[in-house]
Amino acid sequence: xxxRGEATRQLLLDSATAVFSELGYAGATTKEIAKAxxxxxxxxxxxxxxxxxxxxxxxxxxxxxxxxxxxxxxxLAGTKSVRENLLFLIEAIKDVERDxxxxxxxxxxxxxxxxxxxxxxxMGPLTPLALYLxxxxxxxxxxxxxxxxxxxxxxxxxxxxxxTLDRLARAMGSSGEIDMAGAIDVVLGGILPQDEPAT
Numbered sequence: 001x002x003x004r005g006e007a008t009r010q011l012l013l014d015s016a017t018a019v020f021s022e023l024g025y026a027g028a029t030t031k032e033i034a035k036a037x038x039x040x041x042x043x044x045x046x047x048x049x050x051x052x053x054x055x056x057x058x059x060x061x062x063x064x065x066x067x068x069x070x071x072x073x074x075x076l077a078g079t080k081s082v083r084e085n086l087l088f089l090i091e092a093i094k095d096v097e098r099d100x101x102x103x104x105x106x107x108x109x110x111x112x113x114x115x116x117x118x119x120x121x122x123m124g125p126l127t128p129l130a131l132y133l134x135x136x137x138x139x140x141x142x143x144x145x146x147x148x149x150x151x152x153x154x155x156x157x158x159x160x161x162x163x164t165l166d167r168l169a170r171a172m173g174s175s176g177e178i179d180m181a182g183a184i185d186v187v188l189g190g191i192l193p194q195d196e197p198a199t
Contacts, residue, residue, distance in 0.1 A: 012033065020058065070129075140193065
């Protein structure tokens with residue numbers, strides 16, 4: 001693809017993100033997306049087969065780096081501290097959730113689309129987190145008796161709660177950042193070896 005073609009594709013992705021988030025999947029039209037991008041409707045079809053393919057590209061491509069960070073988490077076992085690795089992961093999940101949640105809500109009006117968006121990955125985000133904790137447990141950096149699957153659920157809840165509460169605060173006209181590091185430290189206090197501080 002030429003540099004100009006790539007720039008146009010990125011413009012379409014940016015415009016589609018805004019339109020899908022505002023109007024939902026069912027309410028958004030390729031005509032509206034083209035108008036937001038300042039291009040003809042035919043330009044969309046030179047880059048994407050249809051609205052569904054454009055939506056899927058927005059959903060996946062815009063967050064590829066963060067999805068990759070989640071999937072590669074088990075490779076971090078034994079590097080840095082458990083806390084540093086988990087804070088890195090939690091930030092990545094928060095970034096994904098902040099961008100993907102409105103898109104997921106937009107897709108909820110189309111069951112086939114929602115299924116297509118989740119069918120490409122056999123590994124949900126809890127799996128790499130649990131595998132990471134299990135690897136750290138084998139290295140002695142997580143207590144032996146800890147149920148890593150339950151710990152993964154507790155840790156995974158932190159970024160989702162932060163994003164949800166942030167949206168609620170903005171809707172009510174206030175702002176309040178959730179202390180994700182503090183929440184992580186509470187969980188770490190329950191899973192790290194007794195002689196290792198959470199921070």
